[in-house]
Amino acid sequence: MPTAEEQHKTDSTNLLLFVALLLLTIFTIWIFKHKRVRFIHETGLAIVYGLIIGIILKYTSHPEAANTLNVNSTNATCQQESTCPGLQFSNPELRQVTFNPELFFNILLPPIIFHAGYSLKKRHFFRNIGSILTFAFVGTLVSAIVIAAICYGFVSAMMLYNVDPSFNFGFVDCLLFGAIVSATDPVTVLAVFKELKVDVNLDALLFGESVLNDAVAIILVKAIQTYQKAGSSEFDSAAFFSSLGEFIGVFLGSFAIGGTTAIITALIFKFTKLGQHPVLETSVFFLMSWSCFLLAEAVGFTGIVAVLFCGVLQAHYTYNNLSAESKIRTKQLFELLNFLAENFIFSYMGVSMFTFSHHHFNAIFIVGAFIALFVSRACNIYPLSFLLNLGRKHKIPFNIQHMMMFAGLRGAVAFALAIRETCYEEQQMIFTTTLLIVFVTVWVLGGGTTQMLTWLKIKVDVDPDAATAVGENLPHVNNNGNMSEPETPPVRKYADSAWMFKFWYKFDQYYLKPILTHSGPPLTNTMPRCCLPLAKCLTSPQAYAENLDDDSDADFILNDDVSFGENQSTQNPPENSRIATEGIHTVTNENELKKDADTQQNNTPLSQEGSSEGFSSSYNGIGLSVVPSSGDDNQV
């Protein structure tokens, strides 16, 4: 047993190792960005470096000790340490280079997921909301079941031919594996998309799908584990319905906690002047967002899912109430946390490939898993796209479908789900296979993204603003707060979208946004007469002066009205609404000009991507509609 001081020194050394690994990765990323190398992405790189360090650690730290520990002793070890500690490492020294698996779920994932929600490009996201929800919910379930079925086929075959006598892998284990590897990762592909300015709707579809399916996969895994713990090997309908209930309950509960936190935060910033002190404001924003994670975990829901919805709503409501400085501060803070956490996780994956001692490689299962992955992705994308295309005015073309098929990478969430439980042989096999799947998909699919885009002739270098310049089709709210339809009748386009979203959109614009932010129309005009005192109390003074068009979501469109590859540049810029809000626009534009000047001064074409993207997308408002499109030349 090492003394506390020795322990502390070892901990520091290990952490230093990972910091050095991160620094190495960052420098290589920089060199690659500098030289415009695209065959491998930063996450792929982080894995490679992790693998190298893992090999070095394994073969430099007393290999004889590693041999004395037997894989079969795992269960005993786990049961001795009553709380099932997760990773077992091959010798005491390697055991040091490990972190509590809960670390991934409780410290590293939340900022990644929150950032995903917070940096969501609402415009494109909501335009494709129907398709995204279908892919995320139905798609993930289909994917998990197909993977489970195929893997179960392979496992049964192995048992039948008695390949591995000690092998005991039931259908529920297969289902668990299916759920774990159904969480697709947006990081790598989307980084390439961003760099190449790929078609915004493809980007929105993939981003939306991968963000939401993380939530679905996480809760699915939780539900399956609840079912597993019910214990019987036969199908147990009581346990099934209880885990189904848990799935729905946890989802709704997490959603409610995330939503409530965001609403409270929005109201705090609306009714106080915390913005006078950006440090306090940013702290409150950070602490509130974190507290929704902790609250969800404390009451037994899923913090990650709560934090995701919290992030989406914080971006939709709270962001508008922040001071200009805090808008930048919060974006930059979460961007940094996301970057560090992500690279740490991918480095750690590489390291754990060699330092985790209880890997359980089963070649047949691994082959089966890769086949299952491929088939399940096909069963997810193509049939659902076909069904969605029946309802979409602008269809999802085949090249986009192929790209979505190709972009099914697995990453941090799958890893974090797999590493949580590695006590039993089946769990170890799941962990090992998941790790391999992450490596292969990140390297092969991530590295091949650029090539695949060229090959599928997908439009790149699209001006994201040009494709969204359809703001003129929104119901127009004038300064008196009375709704009036714009000159060009929007009826035809509205017919495309589901009534539910139309309802939600109106509810959001006329009630939620005015209640939660400073934007108009004033509630005194939209709420029933009986609620007048309440409406007066809730309406911000700015709402009377402001126009709907000035809001960041003026182009929050409900229908799938932008086709893939079609140029949607505006024919009729809404001159009238622009004039109506002249005064307010002047301020906004000054801000933009200043930002632009800064950007040019820095000569950093890429550097502003992460930080100012979300920022400017929230500032542009209706101004977008006059940006000329330059996308046509690349169209195929």
Place this chain on the structure above:
Amino acid sequence: MPTAEEQHKTDSTNLLLFVALLLLTIFTIWIFKHKRVRFIHETGLAIVYGLIIGIILKYTSHPEAANTLNVNSTNATCQQESTCPGLQFSNPELRQVTFNPELFFNILLPPIIFHAGYSLKKRHFFRNIGSILTFAFVGTLVSAIVIAAICYGFVSAMMLYNVDPSFNFGFVDCLLFGAIVSATDPVTVLAVFKELKVDVNLDALLFGESVLNDAVAIILVKAIQTYQKAGSSEFDSAAFFSSLGEFIGVFLGSFAIGGTTAIITALIFKFTKLGQHPVLETSVFFLMSWSCFLLAEAVGFTGIVAVLFCGVLQAHYTYNNLSAESKIRTKQLFELLNFLAENFIFSYMGVSMFTFSHHHFNAIFIVGAFIALFVSRACNIYPLSFLLNLGRKHKIPFNIQHMMMFAGLRGAVAFALAIRETCYEEQQMIFTTTLLIVFVTVWVLGGGTTQMLTWLKIKVDVDPDAATAVGENLPHVNNNGNMSEPETPPVRKYADSAWMFKFWYKFDQYYLKPILTHSGPPLTNTMPRCCLPLAKCLTSPQAYAENLDDDSDADFILNDDVSFGENQSTQNPPENSRIATEGIHTVTNENELKKDADTQQNNTPLSQEGSSEGFSSSYNGIGLSVVPSSGDDNQV
């Protein structure tokens, strides 16, 4: 034994409790700032809230369990848990509301200390460097020894009259206590100073003293603990010299690690164009600064001290190489981390007052400690001021001395040092007494700062730039890189400062700064002929075009040439140098104008304090000299 899941829920609940506590503190801070309440500072508030939560926790969670645990069983508990876990809490549920004491030293203190170093106002700091070093080194040693002597007097008296027979508190314990409570805390007083814009030299003296004496106290405690572990109760000269050696070794080692890290970081940013990607740049900056902490801990030095020097040097060199965006990003990041960590520590202090079960209150010792504190501060400030005044051209007046005497608050560092070891009764008594000292000094001295400033008739509302506008007395380096003396001969003023600092200043300006940053003069002019190839290689292209005056430290003065309360507004603005660097100034000023415009737009007079202070102080350069002084009216 709770299951992993229960444990996780409890952990989440506890963390949620602290997050809620922080939020509560922040809101109260905001209300207090809003209402301009100054009788209690935010740190004092955090303690009060912590105390309330502590009481609630203590009396709501199974009080009967608390009574069954006996204080005398402590040693047994400690020895059972072989690594001496620090805090013992009065019942299993309260035990949950605890954190590993190492958390304070390894997670919460580093950002606070780094921020202190990074936000150091170099101009005023270096002008008073001699006095600051004297107060920090000699003063802390004097303080520790005086406290130890007085406390030992009280302890001996108690033993003589047999007040507490079980009592066993040797001189070394007293010395340990003296070292722990000699670490003064800058937070509370300086926050008040900043708000009131108090005399900059008083501010610099107190800030410099409290930052550096943390380092001295931390290493002193480490050395005394080494001596203690040698074990004999008699004076052991071998152990004494080994701990003296350790004191010097650890100080120099930590200094070297911090310095090396900062130099490497500066060179990285000088010779790469990482600034094109601010996220990468900020990450590297953060990781490098953190790695110096980890490296120092891994090799057995003191991470906190390393991080302090690293922070000072990062601000002095690396900061100038950062891109404009990263300058703001890094400032804001560490400002936020500092704010959160600080308030967390002070909240936690309040909570631990009631939840820590092994408090050892000894009224006589506590009274003795407060007397010792008062006497030791007097023995530190007045004699040292007297000695320093013999050498200073502009003396430290008595009202400033009284204010320094009054401003001896104890805070986070003293707490972190005391909580590290709480196994034995003596350590518990030290912990309890330190906690009380922190509370009383933060509330009474912190709360009385404004009153005391008025009472002592110390100048407030001083324009910090006006008092430092003495840039014209520096040796002037023209564009050819040849040194030339300015028109007004500086000889008389230089005579005031020690040769060592003159040497250091020249060495820094002509060699270190040109090597580590982009500023001039070119090394090709200053280095010996034989090193010409190396000099060419190290000199940045900007150095040939740049002028010394353009650097952020143009007013880096070595002598204590600014008197307290005297108006130092410039009589002769150096027109010539201003014209010489016109082109470069244009860019800088544009940046400033943009910043100013942003600031005005936000209407946030206080919000910019923390974030833009360091920024503008680094941008102003020689431009300072034309700022008119407005300080005279308030002078008494």
